[in-house]
Amino acid sequence: MTAERVKVGFIGGGAISELHSRGYPDNPTGELYAVADLEPGLARERANQWGAQKAYTDYRELLADPQIDAVEILLPHHLHLPVTLEALAAGKHVSLQKPMAISMDEGRQIAAAAASSDRVFRVFENYRTYEPYMRARSMIEAGEIGNPVSIRIKSIFGKGKGGRPMSDREMEWREDPARGGPAWMILDYGFHITSIITYFMGPVETVHAMADTSAGTDRFPGAPAVISWKHRDSERYGNWDMLTLPEFMVRTSYYPVDEWLEVTGTRGVIWVTHCTADLLGQPPVVMYRDGEMRSYSDMETDWGDSFRLGAHAFTGAIVDGTQPELDGEEAVHALAFAVGAIKSAVEGREVKLREL
Numbered sequence: 001m002t003a004e005r006v007k008v009g010f011i012g013g014g015a016i017s018e019l020h021s022r023g024y025p026d027n028p029t030g031e032l033y034a035v036a037d038l039e040p041g042l043a044r045e046r047a048n049q050w051g052a053q054k055a056y057t058d059y060r061e062l063l064a065d066p067q068i069d070a071v072e073i074l075l076p077h078h079l080h081l082p083v084t085l086e087a088l089a090a091g092k093h094v095s096l097q098k099p100m101a102i103s104m105d106e107g108r109q110i111a112a113a114a115a116s117s118d119r120v121f122r123v124f125e126n127y128r129t130y131e132p133y134m135r136a137r138s139m140i141e142a143g144e145i146g147n148p149v150s151i152r153i154k155s156i157f158g159k160g161k162g163g164r165p166m167s168d169r170e171m172e173w174r175e176d177p178a179r180g181g182p183a184w185m186i187l188d189y190g191f192h193i194t195s196i197i198t199y200f201m202g203p204v205e206t207v208h209a210m211a212d213t214s215a216g217t218d219r220f221p222g223a224p225a226v227i228s229w230k231h232r233d234s235e236r237y238g239n240w241d242m243l244t245l246p247e248f249m250v251r252t253s254y255y256p257v258d259e260w261l262e263v264t265g266t267r268g269v270i271w272v273t274h275c276t277a278d279l280l281g282q283p284p285v286v287m288y289r290d291g292e293m294r295s296y297s298d299m300e301t302d303w304g305d306s307f308r309l310g311a312h313a314f315t316g317a318i319v320d321g322t323q324p325e326l327d328g329e330e331a332v333h334a335l336a337f338a339v340g341a342i343k344s345a346v347e348g349r350e351v352k353l354r355e356l
């Protein structure tokens with residue numbers, strides 16, 4: 001790769017593309033070169049807004065553009081498989097928005113295509129480039145709390161105080177199982193959680209979930225839910241509870257959801273108190289060890305900044321020839337964890353991920 005920056009095309013100019021566009025104005029290794037969206041006029045409007053040179057209504061024309069090195073796929077979930085396969089076949093590096101896919105079969109097809117390609121492929125899950133999570137993980141890896149043995153996560157979906165609600169258009173395809181997949185709160189939103197759990201604690205072996213009484217019907221959103229699991233080859237356990245509370249005001253600049261987590265180790269505990277929103281208003285990372293509490297605030301807590309860092313990580317990895325976070329194999333694992341939780345809730349039994 002020369003000193004020239006990687007030319008990136010966005011496929012999909014919907015809600016999330018605004019946050020992805022933050023990845024390019026100060027990106028030393030990548031530039032946003034083109035946008036494709038089938039809605040007439042939208043790609044041109046986005047391209048003008050972000051200074052991208054080209055706009056397409058047909059993403060296949062973007063893939064045929066030899067100037068473009070890499071794509072960020074920002075499409076409804078049922079399009080993740082076909083567009084990823086076409087993009088890799090066209091010789092583009094691929095960053096695919098989470099969730100990887102809507103079934104294990106689709107996820108495995110994507111991972112197999114990525115593994116047999118010489119292009120960079122990653123699933124983009126922005127919590128992995130959220131600074132408080134990165135800081136907490138490096139503290140855990142440095143042994144600050146001893147051997148991590150348990151993780152606990154809380155998610156509350158409410159009504160935004162600030163930020164913006166999801167539009168009917170964004171909800172319509174998510175709630176359709178053919179386009180959004182089953183139980184979107186666990187498969188789609190939950191992919192963030194299953195990704196970040198494996199990021200902190202390693203792979204999962206067994207999952208058990210209890211969820212609302214519509215489990216198994218087409219109307220099953222997947223929340224409220226209580227999900228617990230055991231990690232593979234270790235005495236490590238975890239649990240996650242997720243609530244939907246329409247009257248609960250969530251102080252946010254983005255989506256009306258917040259989450260916080262706690263990792264307990266053999267010598268101490270680390271809490272990460274910020275993520276999508278700022279419900280608790282506490283220092284982002286707090287540690288208890290040896291009878292003392294310590295707070296860490298010297299980091300960016302704006303969730304939107306994780307999209308900027310995530311784009312830099314993608315184009316930087318293309319230039320360096322390295323693998324960014326969440327390759328195909330690890331993404332299939334995060335998908336299996338979510339799919340396993342849904343299966344457990346529907347069938348009322350513990351599910352071993354190797355069954356899937």
Ligand SMILES: NC(=O)c1ccc[n+]([C@@H]2O[C@H](COP(=O)([O-])OP(=O)(O)OC[C@H]3O[C@@H](n4cnc5c(N)ncnc54)[C@H](O)[C@@H]3O)[C@@H](O)[C@H]2O)c1
Pocket residue numbers: 011012013014015016017036037038039042057059074075076077079097098099125126169170188
């Ligand atoms: N990381 C996060 O926190 C986060 C948040 C929201 C969405 N997402 C992910 O981003 C992706 C898109 O979600 P969204 O909320 O932006 O949805 P959206 O409905 O706002 O946007 C989807 C866009 O894709 C376009 N589109 C649909 N079919 C197309 C086609 N064949 N060719 C070209 N364009 C097409 C639509 O016109 C629309 O503009 C999903 O995978 C979702 O999971 C991630």
